[in-house]
Amino acid sequence: MAEPASLADRAGELAGSANSLAHNLELLAGQLSRAEAPAPAIAGTPFVFELTVFVLAVFVGYYVVWRVTPALHSPLMSVTNAISSVIIVGALIAAGPLGISFAKVMGFVAVTLAAVNIFGGFIVTQRMLQMFQRKR
Amino acid sequence: MSESLSAFFYLAASICFIMALRGLSSPETARAGNLYGVAGMVIAVVTTLLTPHVVSFWLIILGIVIGGAIGTYIALKIQMTALPQLVAAFHSLVGLAAVCVAAAAFTFPESYGIGVRGSIHRGSLVEMALGMAIGAVTFTGSVVAFAKLQGLVTGRPLVFPGQHLVNAALGALLIVLIALFVSTEAPPTFWLLLLASLALGFLLIVPIGGADMPVVISMLNSYSGWAAAGIGFTLSNSLLIITGALVGSSGAILSYIMCRGMNRSIFNVILGGFGTEGGAVAVGAGALDRSVKSGSAEDAAFILKNASSVVVVPGYGMAVAQAQHALREMADLLKKDGVNVRYAIHPVAGRMPGHMNVLLAEANVPYDEVFELEEINRDFASTDVAFVIGANDVTNPAAKTDPTSPIYGMPILDVERAKTVLFVKRSMASGYAGVENELFYRDNTMMLFGDAKKMCEEIVKALE
Numbered sequence: 001m002a003e004p005a006s007l008a009d010r011a012g013e014l015a016g017s018a019n020s021l022a023h024n025l026e027l028l029a030g031q032l033s034r035a036e037a038p039a040p041a042i043a044g045t046p047f048v049f050e051l052t053v054f055v056l057a058v059f060v061g062y063y064v065v066w067r068v069t070p071a072l073h074s075p076l077m078s079v080t081n082a083i084s085s086v087i088i089v090g091a092l093i094a095a096g097p098l099g100i101s102f103a104k105v106m107g108f109v110a111v112t113l114a115a116v117n118i119f120g121g122f123i124v125t126q127r128m129l130q131m132f133q134r135k136r
Numbered sequence: 137m138s139e140s141l142s143a144f145f146y147l148a149a150s151i152c153f154i155m156a157l158r159g160l161s162s163p164e165t166a167r168a169g170n171l172y173g174v175a176g177m178v179i180a181v182v183t184t185l186l187t188p189h190v191v192s193f194w195l196i197i198l199g200i201v202i203g204g205a206i207g208t209y210i211a212l213k214i215q216m217t218a219l220p221q222l223v224a225a226f227h228s229l230v231g232l233a234a235v236c237v238a239a240a241a242f243t244f245p246e247s248y249g250i251g252v253r254g255s256i257h258r259g260s261l262v263e264m265a266l267g268m269a270i271g272a273v274t275f276t277g278s279v280v281a282f283a284k285l286q287g288l289v290t291g292r293p294l295v296f297p298g299q300h301l302v303n304a305a306l307g308a309l310l311i312v313l314i315a316l317f318v319s320t321e322a323p324p325t326f327w328l329l330l331l332a333s334l335a336l337g338f339l340l341i342v343p344i345g346g347a348d349m350p351v352v353i354s355m356l357n358s359y360s361g362w363a364a365a366g367i368g369f370t371l372s373n374s375l376l377i378i379t380g381a382l383v384g385s386s387g388a389i390l391s392y393i394m395c396r397g398m399n400r401s402i403f404n405v406i407l408g409g410f411g412t413e414g415g416a417v418a419v420g421a422g423a424l425d426r427s428v429k430s431g432s433a434e435d436a437a438f439i440l441k442n443a444s445s446v447v448v449v450p451g452y453g454m455a456v457a458q459a460q461h462a463l464r465e466m467a468d469l470l471k472k473d474g475v476n477v478r479y480a481i482h483p484v485a486g487r488m489p490g491h492m493n494v495l496l497a498e499a500n501v502p503y504d505e506v507f508e509l510e511e512i513n514r515d516f517a518s519t520d521v522a523f524v525i526g527a528n529d530v531t532n533p534a535a536k537t538d539p540t541s542p543i544y545g546m547p548i549l550d551v552e553r554a555k556t557v558l559f560v561k562r563s564m565a566s567g568y569a570g571v572e573n574e575l576f577y578r579d580n581t582m583m584l585f586g587d588a589k590k591m592c593e594e595i596v597k598a599l600e
Contacts, residue, residue: 057379077488129163
């Protein structure tokens, strides 16, 4: 199975080029803000960079998912379900500050919900996959 | 941890997730793929915990322990037949989590670096509104799907006059509210937007019937991904964006495959109401005065034993009756007698994509005996017995011959080409689409009336 490795390589390359693109964009944005009045625009990474990442990821998803064998469509659903709970990243940041606030409570709720999903999703996927056996 | 270092680790996590999906291309690599997924999640969580934003841990640990315990318990206890409702329930949690994160980002934008309260960046507001709206639609939509699959409410489509008008109005209201929210950043518009999205999710799924659930679940799977991506845009987090895009496109592809399996457009499914006519379409055609041949378990056992090749066609009815284990026992006995037994799975068999494969795998049916429609459909002509258990519409030849039939054009399993067709069915009732199956009246068809599980057990007894 050389394919996963080559796919990882390709994804790595893509990410690399996306990174350099982002770098260029940042330089460009820097130049722009110097040339013009102080830009009130988005802080941090520019939207175009995020959109680039998004569109490329949709393409990666498209090609990867079409190769999933139909017999494993149920595990595919449960595992995508588990990984979409990576939204916990946003929840952790909300629950992270000191003191107590509405945002922190929201963060706590989201961490709990996402944790149900992460543990539940990966475990049920593993249970399913363990059942798929070849002829003895 | 510096920002570029954490970005690097987020990239590693993204690649792990891609590998997790890639592993599913074959059952042999799938387990390793799942472990990649787990690794990716661990990397993502640990990396976030090490960022300077996170300084207080007790609430986080509490949340992970509580959630983890609940998730683990459910995942270990759940029956495989209940998988569709489990997945629907899990989708709703992702949706709700997205709403919570959006609410946190709105009330405390400083921790995400998207501005200060009252003057959040315009772009972030748009992304936040979209992420939350999709999350809320996913949440209520999945709750309705769960209730239908679990049997808490009727699986029949619930339609009322003016439904599409209400939905369209609600959709328009959503757009207005998003515009209002982005321009004013007023808290009331945020909560109104939330309420409108929750209502829309509810109304969107309510009119969709039980057997369309494979599409609905796939669609909600897709939505949960887009919601995550929306939140990723809000927080400028590429890991969330990448993962959301992966999940979103995965769900979209599954929805497409399911729609193709029923020869219906996604709009046709979303607009709902399919199968509400009940059996009304079926009557007429003079079918009723024709006689059917019905047989006993002993007759079936005799026919099966004398066959040299058998293809089993399982459907949702097998899952409901929990007949997969008895079925496999029957197949084992036949195989011992030298009969070639295989299984044919229609793309929309069951209540979620791939559901039948999991149930058969659970009953220890080796996956290399299980075939997809395209792989096996040609072989029916050279098959002695087609054993249809709990399936109906997916075998109906009217899909090929009768342009007026609601299921016309749907790809079907050509069981009628087999020398003998055995139909395990509780009654003569028509299937989900409300269409009479002409196959029941053919000379080479024998109906085996009864509960799928009991019938298999009786055949096993007769074979022994």
